Amino acid sequence: MSVRAGRNCAALAVFLFVNSKCKRYFHNRLKPAKLTWTSLFRKQHKKDLTSETIKKKRRTSSKPYSRSIVGASLEVIQKKRTEKTEVRAAAREAALREIKERMKKAKDEIKARKAEAVAKLSKGSSKPAALRSAAPKAKTAGAGGKR
Numbered sequence: 212m213s214v215r216a217g218r219n220c221a222a223l224a225v226f227l228f229v230n231s232k233c234k235r236y237f238h239n240r241l242k243p244a245k246l247t248w249t250s251l252f253r254k255q256h257k258k259d260l261t262s263e264t265i266k267k268k269r270r271t272s273s274k275p276y277s278r279s280i281v282g283a284s285l286e287v288i289q290k291k292r293t294e295k296t297e298v299r300a301a302a303r304e305a306a307l308r309e310i311k312e313r314m315k316k317a318k319d320e321i322k323a324r325k326a327e328a329v330a331k332l333s334k335g336s337s338k339p340a341a342l343r344s345a346a347p348k349a350k351t352a353g354a355g356g357k358r
Contacts, residue, residue, distance in 0.1 A: 277289070
């Protein structure tokens with residue numbers, strides 16, 4: 212395609228046709244899917260004989276089986292699986308109770324330590340408790356840097 216002055220022409224795609232019939236249908240903008248003799252029509256309407264003969268291979272799926280884990284042997288796992296839910300629930304409750312008791316004991320120890328520390332401070336200092344607890348306040352106006 213020649214380029215004339217003042218016009219920009221884009222490079223067009225080149226279409227190759229098998230015969231004049233195909234060319235004529237293309238230029239008349241007829242869709243190949245609507246023409247029964249085209250390969251596109253045959254593919255869309257499942258007229259292909261070759262695709263029916265080919266059978267897809269099926270993948271064999273692995274069946275689940277139980278095996279031992281690092282922490283527990285297979286016998287232990289089987290025993291837990293066959294165990295009744297009531298037994299399991301009772302064991303869970305007992306474990307929770309034991310954990311709560313342990314936490315309560317730890318809290319009591321912390322409280323006792325704090326009480327001892329307060330008692331030591333009150334015995335050692337001669338200042339009244341009100342003066343000890345009051346911390347010096349920072350200046351509100353003019354406090355801070357440049358930014």
